[in-house]
Amino acid sequence: MPDARRSFREFAGMLAGWLVLVYSSNLMTVLRFNDQTIRLVHINSAALGLVNFLFFYCCYRWIAIPVLEKRRPLLAGLLVPVLPAFTLLKYGFIHLFFAQDILYRGHQIINGQKVELYTSLGNYFVNGLWSNLVIVVAAFSFCLFRLWLQEEKKRVLLQQQQLQAESGFLKMQLNSHFLINSLNSIYSLALMGSPEVVKANKTLAHLLAYMVDQPSDIAYRAPIREEISYLQDFVTLQRLRTGFNEGIIFHTPDVLPEKNIAPLLLVPFVENAFKHGVSNRPEKAVTITLACNEQQLLFSVHNYVSGQQRDKTGGIGLDNVRKRLQLLYPGRHQLDIRDTGAEYFSNLVINW
Missing domain, CATH: 3.30.565.10 (Histidine kinase-like ATPase, C-terminal domain)
Structure with missing residues (x-):
């Protein structure tokens, strides 16, 4: 039970920090505030931000920590199937709920009819793969930073004991x-x-x-x-x-x-x-x-x-x-x- 509470506090703290970070970065990119731009900020920060955080946390908890802390480098191979699978999953989520906001690219007149254009799966997969790779790097970087803090804490404690x-x-x-x-x-x-x-x-x-x-x-x-x-x-x-x-x-x-x-x-x-x-x-x-x-x-x-x-x-x-x-x-x-x-x-x- 104490481990479960500790894990939950860690998860909640990381989620809160993540949402503050993505909201801040998205708000900084807004040039003019109106209903459409505010909606996009909420979609990119809250909805997609939560999805991206779950991917980040899974990479951090079940791949980065075992690879870097428990010295099990072979588990890094899980990124080969996980990275494209999550990219496809996120495309499906966006296509289902936010296609008009995220994937819509305008319209084109074909045979006298107005046809709406959307980002194709192929194009999104290539672009999304790189953005999701950044999330993987962030997960490993955060794990390295956490390990450095632990080692620094041990070093300071050892120095205090020596003194x-x-x-x-x-x-x-x-x-x-x-x-x-x-x-x-x-x-x-x-x-x-x-x-x-x-x-x-x-x-x-x-x-x-x-x-x-x-x-x-x-x-x-x-x-x-x-x-x-x-x-x-x-x-x-x-x-x-x-x-x-x-x-x-x-x-x-x-x-x-x-x-x-x-x-x-x-x-x-x-x-x-x-x-x-x-x-x-x-x-x-x-x-x-x-x-x-x-x-x-x-x-x-x-x-x-x-x-x-x-x-x-x-x-x-x-x-x-x-x-x-x-x-x-x-x-x-x-x-x-x-x-x-x-x-x-x-x-x-x-x-x-």
Whole structure:
């Protein structure tokens, strides 16, 4: 039953499109509108248009689709008997109902009598054969176009799935990188016997909950205020680890637009600054600045480079961010990273 309804909807849609097309083309050829020309338009568009459509649909459904889609080329041989048979059938239909309108060619005086002249079967057969061949070509062309649309849809779907998998893989790498560094920070607090280790664990639990809650859909965007809250929790965790609040400066706007952003996109810049920055000297603080309006987001991170590298787990964070930006904001972002040896600058602009 669902297949029958689908076939009927396809048939009705194609018929409606066909009638609109033939009516439009026939009306464009009318130079003067009167009762006779309007009648001819209706005959050629509605009556003969329906007959031609049935021939088109039969060729499309039972010849073109099996030949092109199901790879059964021998069925194309059906056109040899079908094409002339339909030409004869259409001539009989016209001769029976519309001979005066379609076949009449004037009159001639023979032996003093007025004799009406009509297009002969032979003449109509030759001309009709070519016009019906055009209908066959249209049926095969429509089938090819439909197959191209299906292949294009499959290609786009496959590309989306590939991008989805690649984005998910990149985000997984970033998450694992973040988790290792966060656990290292809490481990450092535990070694020092800091009472802040409990608060750090709670903050980490909030961070992990936010990370887990993000859908894997590449098209998903989180509210910008949620992403800022996540960054603030991340900064809090780092302040607990260092015990030096003045070493981190985080500027955010008081009023935020109702905009969304790809989740977990900004934190690698902050993580990189904490990893390679100083953050325990107020004159060399890590500075994070986020500003956004209805047109774009501006995010910058600046840190002074520490003389020691704190761990060996890095190397993939910012490279993955570049790849994710290409996937998520192609042509709509600018990323500028500068390393002077003593200072490190990361500046990101995203156009919504």
